[in-house]
Amino acid sequence: xxxxxxxxxxxxxxxxxxxxxxxxxxxxxxxxxxxxxxxxxxxxxxxxxxxxxxxxxxxxxxxxxxxxxxxxxxxxxxxxxxxxxxxxxxxxxxxxxxxxxxxxxxxxxxxxxxxxxxxxxxxxxxxxxxxxxxxxxxxxxxxxxxxxxxxxxxxxxxxxxxxxxxxxxxxxxxxxxxxxxxxxxxxxxxxxxxxxxxxxxxxxxxxx
Amino acid sequence: xxxxxxxxxxxxxxxxxxxxxxxxxxxxxxxxxxxxxxxxxxxxxxxxxxxxxxxxxxxxxxxxxxxxxxxxxxxxxxxxxxxxxxxxxxxxxxxxxxxxxxxxxxxxxxxxxxxxxxxxxxxxxxxxxxxxxxxxxxxxxxxxxxxxxxxxxxxxxxxxxxxxxxxxxxxxxxxxxxxxxxxxxxxxxxxxxxxxxxxxxxxxxxxxxxxxxxxxxxxxxxxxxxxxxxxxxxxxxxxxxxxxxxxxxxxxxxxxxxxxxxxxxxxxxxxxxxxxxxxxxxxxxxxxxxxxxxxxxxxxxxxxxxxxx
Numbered sequence: 001x002x003x004x005x006x007x008x009x010x011x012x013x014x015x016x017x018x019x020x021x022x023x024x025x026x027x028x029x030x031x032x033x034x035x036x037x038x039x040x041x042x043x044x045x046x047x048x049x050x051x052x053x054x055x056x057x058x059x060x061x062x063x064x065x066x067x068x069x070x071x072x073x074x075x076x077x078x079x080x081x082x083x084x085x086x087x088x089x090x091x092x093x094x095x096x097x098x099x100x101x102x103x104x105x106x107x108x109x110x111x112x113x114x115x116x117x118x119x120x121x122x123x124x125x126x127x128x129x130x131x132x133x134x135x136x137x138x139x140x141x142x143x144x145x146x147x148x149x150x151x152x153x154x155x156x157x158x159x160x161x162x163x164x165x166x167x168x169x170x171x172x173x174x175x176x177x178x179x180x181x182x183x184x185x186x187x188x189x190x191x192x193x194x195x196x197x198x199x200x201x202x203x204x205x206x207x208x
Numbered sequence: 209x210x211x212x213x214x215x216x217x218x219x220x221x222x223x224x225x226x227x228x229x230x231x232x233x234x235x236x237x238x239x240x241x242x243x244x245x246x247x248x249x250x251x252x253x254x255x256x257x258x259x260x261x262x263x264x265x266x267x268x269x270x271x272x273x274x275x276x277x278x279x280x281x282x283x284x285x286x287x288x289x290x291x292x293x294x295x296x297x298x299x300x301x302x303x304x305x306x307x308x309x310x311x312x313x314x315x316x317x318x319x320x321x322x323x324x325x326x327x328x329x330x331x332x333x334x335x336x337x338x339x340x341x342x343x344x345x346x347x348x349x350x351x352x353x354x355x356x357x358x359x360x361x362x363x364x365x366x367x368x369x370x371x372x373x374x375x376x377x378x379x380x381x382x383x384x385x386x387x388x389x390x391x392x393x394x395x396x397x398x399x400x401x402x403x404x405x406x407x408x409x410x411x412x413x414x415x416x417x418x419x420x421x422x423x424x425x426x427x428x429x430x431x432x433x434x435x436x437x438x439x440x441x442x443x444x445x446x447x448x449x450x451x452x453x454x455x456x457x458x459x460x461x462x463x464x465x466x467x468x469x470x471x472x473x474x475x476x477x478x479x480x481x482x483x484x485x486x487x488x489x490x491x492x493x494x495x496x497x498x499x500x501x502x503x504x505x506x507x508x509x510x511x512x513x514x515x516x517x
Contacts, residue, residue: 106479135480148514191517
């Protein structure tokens, strides 16, 4: 449970494949307490994420104190979730979990650099809850929809920016512009992961 | 000195429709009385107002009513306007500071708006459900949301009639991502008309009291585009979780701890998807209708779109 933030940050929906590529983080102001954002490659800023997947493994990787790592798998990849003494409820949820299980996770993106030039993206969870398969399927479709919305907005902006007269128009999609500057991976890759995620759902949905 | 400046601006605003008064002139008059002649601020203000009344050949009554324009809540779209509202007090909230006497939500047929009444304004208490004509309130804005502030010059008139309150009904579909503090089994002040939630057994108005149990959830429902704050009262909480007030009390009694109820609720609802329908009051949606959402509606059409763009 938390106290109310002044304006609560929305929890973005992104598949693991895109989330793990969100290696660039930034703040919108110089204020020390200003929120941190991860830049999603399809052109959105994320201070918080919500995802549902299969918790496949948990492990206490801490040395002196408990520090739990959970692997949460979606149709496109794996989210890495780390919870220690400052996330007691989430840490307890990982300690008590019995994988495999469907879990819903709310958390903040974090990046770390295990070695020079390599950046890993992980999640610091706020809550971890065991949920059912219907919830997981709903998340997959919802996340596909939100991702397609971002891809469409990205392409519209790109078309405008690359048009001959585009140089003079103001960028209408700040985070798409930022993503194109920071990342090499084209948004087409993420469209493919959306297709892949939805196809996986079709196979497992008996009534489809 | 900034306090005098504030008083001067208030007085100036009251007169600005009637006489050509300069704020600086008002401030100087106040300053002479307060600083040079050690007159208490209240008395100085009264005296300065009288001076201008005389100058404009006006009665005190004209001043209160005449200087603010009657508006509906929906019309409030800029800060620092002096207005008159006729509104019903829908709900009182807990003031977060001693300088605030009362804070809550007003409604009229066009919508709802937050109000703040300062302790130093020395105004009569407003009751939930009461309908009031409020003259001389000032509009304010914070992060795009408007509110009104009652002040020393505000005239409160309680009306006999009832007032219909326009409630813009919202429908939200999203995941329950958080439960806020103050959720679960709570205690309210038992005094009639007082709805304060007790903090450590104390009511801000009535001190230490034997509270009455109530059940509620303050939750965040997030659809990936916006984070909505939703309040479930005891009835809606039972509809959502299957846990009613009586059972919640039993659980708390067994555990000798009320927090087990919030934990139990969190276990049942966090991470799941819901469709919630209800009126919007300020930043909150009050859950009237709650439905838990199952599997996705239409993955196929989305797949067709994903393949084609």
